Amino acid sequence: MRAIQFARFGGPEVLEAVELPDPVVGPGQVPVEVEAAGVNFSDVRQIAGHNSPPGGLPFVPGTEVIGRDALGRRVMGFTANGYASKAVLDAGDLVVVPGSLGAGEALALLAQGxxxxxxxxxxxxxxxxxxxxxxxxxxxxxxxxxxxxxxxxxxxxxxxxxxxxxxxxxxxxxxxxxxxxxxxxxxxxxxxxxxxxxxxxxxxxxxxxxxxxxxxxxxxxxxxxxxxxxxxxxxxxxxxxxxxxxxxxxxxxxLKALLAARGLCGAGIGELVDLAVAGRIRPVVGGVYPLGEARRALADLAGRRTVGKVVLKV
Incomplete structure (x- = not known):
């Protein structure tokens, strides 16, 4: 699979495009062909070394993706290594995404929403x-x-x-x-x-x-x-x-503590999706970058040059 990883800590310049084996699907998980991955300030901090990656370096950052599961459903959720063309999600926390929501709009409802x-x-x-x-x-x-x-x-x-x-x-x-x-x-x-x-x-x-x-x-x-x-x-x-x-x-x-206690679906994501589909809230997508331009996406986010949700399109 295509992925973005870092082998040393630093700024966005440490990110590198690589080819890696497909992720291993564990018990209670489902594989997803990634459509887009969310970009967050926590990614900037992790790449800078403030939050140690589990398992050490090299590491593929990214905590949220939207894509297609094996049944062909368009789903989203949190993951461990999101900056990649393939990911695994916990089956119990899959959120089925209506086709009326764009990838960036849907991802905005996860951590930010x-x-x-x-x-x-x-x-x-x-x-x-x-x-x-x-x-x-x-x-x-x-x-x-x-x-x-x-x-x-x-x-x-x-x-x-x-x-x-x-x-x-x-x-x-x-x-x-x-x-x-x-x-x-x-x-x-x-x-x-x-x-x-x-x-x-x-x-x-x-x-x-x-x-x-x-x-x-x-x-x-x-x-x-x-x-x-x-x-x-x-x-x-x-x-x-x-x-x-x-x-x-x-x-x-x-948010992490809340999700640990309630899970994604128990935390209110369904309510947010319904509000967005009904047009009562409008998630703002501030930047869509190709996966290969992850460096630029992170630099723009860290430099406060973006608004709303920033995503990597796979």
Whole structure:
């Protein structure tokens, strides 16, 4: 099979196109002829050496694929080595994909869609009418969180993004307002976007100074959900006295732990597929690259030059 692997840690330049034996199909698994593979920031970190690959190097990265199984069904799911023309998926977590969904649209619903759904519903426990701030509102998770917040009844949705083009995209997806997400001046911009009032929910994958700034815009019983630290880890712990004074909460979310407990199908993927097929949410596909151009795909993702979901077409 055709595959992309790396034999040393580094940037996207360490990726190499290779020919490898077909993957071994284990008990409870099914082989899939891959149509496309999802590209995620976790791939960038793994290739850089932050997350050690199971089994060591060389290693084929990629955690999600869509393709055809032996019965000819179009299916998707999580896998161990996705940047390849063939993969194996767990039979119990196969998701049958309607033909009306493009490969990138469908893949966007896996890691990004499930994260967005559970950030709002399970972690933030967002209630109808509440205000929601979505950091990186044009990204893979953010673009879906903006739409899902609207579907779930948010009263006002505010997105942050680094450029006017990205802010315009967030507004087109349903954000009532979109502002620069930089830490300097963050509180003033967000409060103004919320018509002078503190906010109820903030979804943060940026961390660092932006995390600290986001705490200052929470209103009474406000909740901040952290699910990443793109700008670096927060320098200081959250002051409990600050939380007590505002009856506020900070919590975290990690999709991998949820999937380990519930499995893919039990985590809500069917609901997301139904919403997408019905047109109530529109997964954004920001870049489709041939498998052989994995280096460019990873470089563009790491350089923040993409929006929505990035995929490798096989």
């Amino acid at each position: 499930l994260t967005a759904l559970h950030l709002l519903r399970s972690s933030a426990r967002m209630r109808p009418g509440e205000s929601v701030v979505v950091h990186a509102g044009a990204g893979g998770v953010g673009s879906l969180a903006v739409q899902l917040a609207r579907v779930l009844g948010a009263g006002r949705v505010i997105a942050t993004a680094s450029t006017e083009d990205k802010r315009s995209l967030a507004r087109s997806l349903g954000a009532d307002a979109a502002v620069d997400g930089a830490a300097t001046g963050y509180a003033e911009r967000v409060i103004e976007a919320n018509r002078g009032r503190p906010v109820d929910v903030v979804l943060d994958a940026v961390g660092g100074e932006v995390f600290e700034a986001a705490l200052t815009v929470l209103g009474m019983f406000g909740r901040l959900v952290t699910y990443g630290s793109a700008a670096g880890r927060t320098a200081s712990p959250v002051d409990p006295a600050r939380l007590v004074a505002g009856n506020q909460g900070v919590c975290g979310f990690w």
